[in-house]
Amino acid sequence: MDLDYLIFLQGIRNDWGGEGFFTLVSDLPTSALTALIPALLFWCVNKYAGIFILFNAEIGRVINELIKGTFCVYRPWIHESGLTPSTEALEKASSWSFPSGHTQFATAIYGGFAFFYRKIVPLLIITCALIILTVAFSRNFLGVHTPQDVLFAIIYSVGLFFAAEKIFAWIGKDDERRLIFFAVGTAVTLIIFLFLYFKPYPEDVLNGKVIIDPLTARADAFDALGFGLSFFLGWFLEQKFINFKTKVSSKDKLWRIIIGVAVLGVIAVAIYPLLKIFLSVEAYKFFKAFLPFFSILFLIPLIFTKVEQKFKR
Numbered sequence: 001m002d003l004d005y006l007i008f009l010q011g012i013r014n015d016w017g018g019e020g021f022f023t024l025v026s027d028l029p030t031s032a033l034t035a036l037i038p039a040l041l042f043w044c045v046n047k048y049a050g051i052f053i054l055f056n057a058e059i060g061r062v063i064n065e066l067i068k069g070t071f072c073v074y075r076p077w078i079h080e081s082g083l084t085p086s087t088e089a090l091e092k093a094s095s096w097s098f099p100s101g102h103t104q105f106a107t108a109i110y111g112g113f114a115f116f117y118r119k120i121v122p123l124l125i126i127t128c129a130l131i132i133l134t135v136a137f138s139r140n141f142l143g144v145h146t147p148q149d150v151l152f153a154i155i156y157s158v159g160l161f162f163a164a165e166k167i168f169a170w171i172g173k174d175d176e177r178r179l180i181f182f183a184v185g186t187a188v189t190l191i192i193f194l195f196l197y198f199k200p201y202p203e204d205v206l207n208g209k210v211i212i213d214p215l216t217a218r219a220d221a222f223d224a225l226g227f228g229l230s231f232f233l234g235w236f237l238e239q240k241f242i243n244f245k246t247k248v249s250s251k252d253k254l255w256r257i258i259i260g261v262a263v264l265g266v267i268a269v270a271i272y273p274l275l276k277i278f279l280s281v282e283a284y285k286f287f288k289a290f291l292p293f294f295s296i297l298f299l300i301p302l303i304f305t306k307v308e309q310k311f312k313r
Contacts, residue, residue: 002146003080009141012084023088024140029105029135032264037109039296043260043304045251048168049116050145051235055164057108058231058293059185060157062192064104065224067156069196069217073098076146076205078211085143091142095217099153107157115161163300182236189228196221222282226289234297242298244305252308259307260300267291282309 013019028034038057075097077083085093094101114128136150143221171177201214238244248256271291275284 002148003083005147006076006083006140006143007080010143013086013141013143018141020170022141023086025134026102026142027090027100028131029109032268034105034109035264035292035296036261037113039260039264039300040257041113042296043256043301044246044248047244049113051137052116052164052168053109053112054293054297055168055231055235056112057105057158058227059164060104060108060113060160061227061289062189062224063100063156063160064099064101064153065220065227066192066194067099067102067228068094068096069199069201069220071098072096072202072212073149073215074211075144077143077207078206084145089139089142089144095212095220096146099156100136100139100149101153102139103132103136103145103150103153104157107132107154108160111157112161113153115158140145178236178239182232185232186229189225189232192228193221193225193264196224219285222286223289226286227293230290230293231297234294237298238301242301242305248308254303255307256300256304259304260296263295263300263303264292267295 038050038053040050041047041053073096075085077085077092110128110131114124117124132154135256136154139145139150167181170183197218201212201217203214204211272288275287279287
């Protein structure tokens, strides 16, 4: 029934169009706009809100890769020969289908934002829910995910909000608990990486070719490692060595934004292309996940605090 639904949407896509619009919607979770929401909160508005959203986005991504690598569910077009996904969406689709990474990330960022401020701005829940559902639908419309792929991504991401709220309430300002959180989180991330890297993957053949090369599947383990380590290392190092405040002047906030956007821009425009040339696929996947979020959490705060201290002197 789920595949019939995707075939139905494919008919609409072919007959009536809409692929361009839903491709833009589908790309929203990986856009600079989405990444800047928790970054700007973290640097300039409310550190705890930024940390909360970043935790859900990055650790949610680790969980996503763990589930994908454990269940190894093929993409819908493997099960239905009559299904032809969008070419552009197909190029960006990773190895396994269940659950949807784009939907998870949209839920983590926009849903996490609404969840954190739900008591202050209740209308955010409606707005952000519409964004999440539109992203989820776009993945179905483009033919790269089944309804259960996107539905499960939303469910477990929302569940993670409640878990994150309990975790950070337990940590509080207790240094010993922060250290425990850092040590356990880092250890679990490494265990998940080792599991995904060394586990056997299916080598089913379709039309004389292995559907998903195990080497390609194992490369996703480095994606999980990059996201997990970037959060725990970035969060811990900032707490330990910087611990900046968001109650600063508007001028300082503006400089923080300028510095942050500049650093992230250099990573995207200059560093990524070089890494892609000189590094293996696995190493590139790791640094592509690690660099931007580690920069948001630690490197950029390190830079703007040094700049602020210099100007004050």
